[in-house]
Amino acid sequence: MKNPVTVASGTFGYGEEFGRYFDVSLLGAVTTKSISLKPRPGNKPPRLVETPAGLLNAIGLQNVGIERFLAEKVPYLRARKAAIIANIYGYLPDEYAELAQRLESEGAADAIEANLSCPNVHDARTARGPVLVAQSCEAISEYTRAIRAATKLPLYIKLTPNVMNIQEPALAAQEAGADAVCLINTLLGMAINPETRKPRLANIVGGLSGPAIRPVALKMVWDAARVLRIPIIGTGGITGAPSAIEFLLAGATAVSVGSMSFRQPDIALRIVEGIAEYLSRHNIPDVRQLIGVMQT
Amino acid sequence: MRFIRDCEIVARECVAPGHWRMRLHAPDIARAAIPGQFCMVEVSETLYPFLRRPMCFSEIHDDGVSILYKVEGEGTALLAQRVPGQKCSLQGPLGNGFPVDGSFERHIIVSGGIGVATFPALAQALVGACQRPPEVVLAARTRELLLCEDLFKGLGCTVYLATDDGSAGQKAYAAGMLERLNPGEATRVYACGPMIMMRTTAAVARRAGANCLVSLEAQMACGDGACLGCVVESIEEYEGEKMVRVCVDGPVFDAAIIDWEAHNPAYDL
Numbered sequence: 001m002k003n004p005v006t007v008a009s010g011t012f013g014y015g016e017e018f019g020r021y022f023d024v025s026l027l028g029a030v031t032t033k034s035i036s037l038k039p040r041p042g043n044k045p046p047r048l049v050e051t052p053a054g055l056l057n058a059i060g061l062q063n064v065g066i067e068r069f070l071a072e073k074v075p076y077l078r079a080r081k082a083a084i085i086a087n088i089y090g091y092l093p094d095e096y097a098e099l100a101q102r103l104e105s106e107g108a109a110d111a112i113e114a115n116l117s118c119p120n121v122h123d124a125r126t127a128r129g130p131v132l133v134a135q136s137c138e139a140i141s142e143y144t145r146a147i148r149a150a151t152k153l154p155l156y157i158k159l160t161p162n163v164m165n166i167q168e169p170a171l172a173a174q175e176a177g178a179d180a181v182c183l184i185n186t187l188l189g190m191a192i193n194p195e196t197r198k199p200r201l202a203n204i205v206g207g208l209s210g211p212a213i214r215p216v217a218l219k220m221v222w223d224a225a226r227v228l229r230i231p232i233i234g235t236g237g238i239t240g241a242p243s244a245i246e247f248l249l250a251g252a253t254a255v256s257v258g259s260m261s262f263r264q265p266d267i268a269l270r271i272v273e274g275i276a277e278y279l280s281r282h283n284i285p286d287v288r289q290l291i292g293v294m295q296t
Numbered sequence: 297m298r299f300i301r302d303c304e305i306v307a308r309e310c311v312a313p314g315h316w317r318m319r320l321h322a323p324d325i326a327r328a329a330i331p332g333q334f335c336m337v338e339v340s341e342t343l344y345p346f347l348r349r350p351m352c353f354s355e356i357h358d359d360g361v362s363i364l365y366k367v368e369g370e371g372t373a374l375l376a377q378r379v380p381g382q383k384c385s386l387q388g389p390l391g392n393g394f395p396v397d398g399s400f401e402r403h404i405i406v407s408g409g410i411g412v413a414t415f416p417a418l419a420q421a422l423v424g425a426c427q428r429p430p431e432v433v434l435a436a437r438t439r440e441l442l443l444c445e446d447l448f449k450g451l452g453c454t455v456y457l458a459t460d461d462g463s464a465g466q467k468a469y470a471a472g473m474l475e476r477l478n479p480g481e482a483t484r485v486y487a488c489g490p491m492i493m494m495r496t497t498a499a500v501a502r503r504a505g506a507n508c509l510v511s512l513e514a515q516m517a518c519g520d521g522a523c524l525g526c527v528v529e530s531i532e533e534y535e536g537e538k539m540v541r542v543c544v545d546g547p548v549f550d551a552a553i554i555d556w557e558a559h560n561p562a563y564d565l
Contacts, residue, residue: 010523013521013523017520017522020298021298044560045514045539046514046563047524048523048526049515053344055346055517057523057525062527062539198562202560210343259346262348263346263347263348265518
């Protein structure tokens with residue numbers, strides 16, 4: 001990556017949506033919306049509710065499927081020479097492996113990010129018992145090995161914060177051959193309308209993102225960084241260069257900007273610029289010198 | 297073309313209890329905007345409330361736009377505290393807007409409650425493009441919530457008032473008023489208001505063989521097609537998608553493609 005800033009899958013569409021606001025090739029990479037082998041319609045609405053300093057979503061991995069992704073979405077990013085981190089989602093390990101293989105053979109990705117942690121799809125909750133794949137170290141290991149065997153592309157595993165101890169799933173991903181982990185996906189949450197006594201989301205539960213979750217994400221990155229050899233992409237409530245730098249100091253090698261792109265579409269680029277300004281102001285020649293150097 | 301601009305508030309007025317009209321200086325956005333489109337309005341300079349609020353252009357002026365909104369929650373309450381001279385970030389224009397087609401013989405605007413917000417700009421465009429001014433059904437719960445009557449009359453529109461409680465005009469719902477106007481096959485109906493009102497209005501139009509456009513409302517995060525949070529279900533695969541996005545596939549839709557049966561009123565805003 002030419003700089004340590006990408007965007008969180010699901011908050012940046014397929015890149016083109018934000019190309020209206022800035023040149024997305026200026027980012028370290030564009031991380032695309034989770035794609036599956038077949039198109040998915042996603043969950044019933046309402047899918048979104050705002051909460052204090054954040055939002056809950058239950059989109060349900062609506063996506064165009066791998067074929068339309070390759071035919072309609074990748075050319076836009078390739079034409080602009082944007083680096084692509086392709087986020088993939090499947091039901092079984094074989095599906096992830098097939099997606100990774102296909103993306104590599106089509107030259108459609110510079111790295112694969114496997115979403116083992118979406119909280120909003122019914123089959124993810126039941127495929128391995130009543131848990132997300134990323135809530136079971138055995139399942140993380142099985143899925144990661146399957147994808148690892150299918151591709152030589154850099155493989156990033158996106159993990160869930162809905163666990164007792166983030167170090168365990170992070171280590172499971174590392175031992176199974178991941179090149180990096182992405183921390184964190186959304187926190188499970190819900191909201192109820194007291195007047196109607198109905199949940200605010202048709203899915204009842206959703207994933208919480210936005211600045212509300214930043215301290216939790218930061219702590220998980222710090223926890224994982226102390227035990228991992230592989231890099232961490234830190235994400236969760238980043239709203240500007242100062243919060244992006246917090247993640248680097250906690251031990252992330254790169255950051256991804258999520259929900260803040262909804263509020264300010266060009267925020268990821270502003271963060272690239274803001275980090276450069278910070279480095280120059282502190283006379284730090286290389287951003288890597290910030291990684292994990294929180295002073296205690 | 298989309299812009300993100302810090303726009304000066306040049307005027308604001310309380311048009312009914314809890315209802316505000318705000319005019320903003322936004323020449324770039326105004327030049328690019330068409331009726332039916334919207335902007336994402338930043339309601340707080342801090343991170344709470346976090347998201348922008350989608351608001352349609354109520355009027356499109358040479359040098360800016362007006363928005364008309366009802367205070368519903370924390371975001372709109374904060375917006376209502378802003379005064380002329382202060383600035384407010386707008387992102388837009390967004391969405392597809394109303395097509396203006398002078399080949400229809402009759403144009404009937406059917407407005408329910410704060411759904412009226414999108415129609416002054418449309419009425420103005422129709423007046424310029426059509427042989428006769430649109431007819432306007434202006435419906436609301438009660439007399440004081442009938443908004444923009446003077447704007448429509450000033451454009452030469454015939455305005456039919458309806459209230460749920462009979463405090464002004466006919467004691468009727470919007471769809472019932474439309475039925476009394478006998479729309480026909482050469483009529484285009486434009487509806488905006490609560491989902492139940494648009495659904496019944498679309499049903500009246502369909503029975504009459506009239507074309508019907510609806511402008512939908514939804515909770516949005518990005519307003520521009522990325523988050524997939526604002527979808528509604530369409531009756532068939534519309535451009536390959538069962539779920540259509542209110543922000544970029546709409547907010548204006550042909551009423552015939554919306555799956556009204558799938559809509560769950562328990563979640564209405």
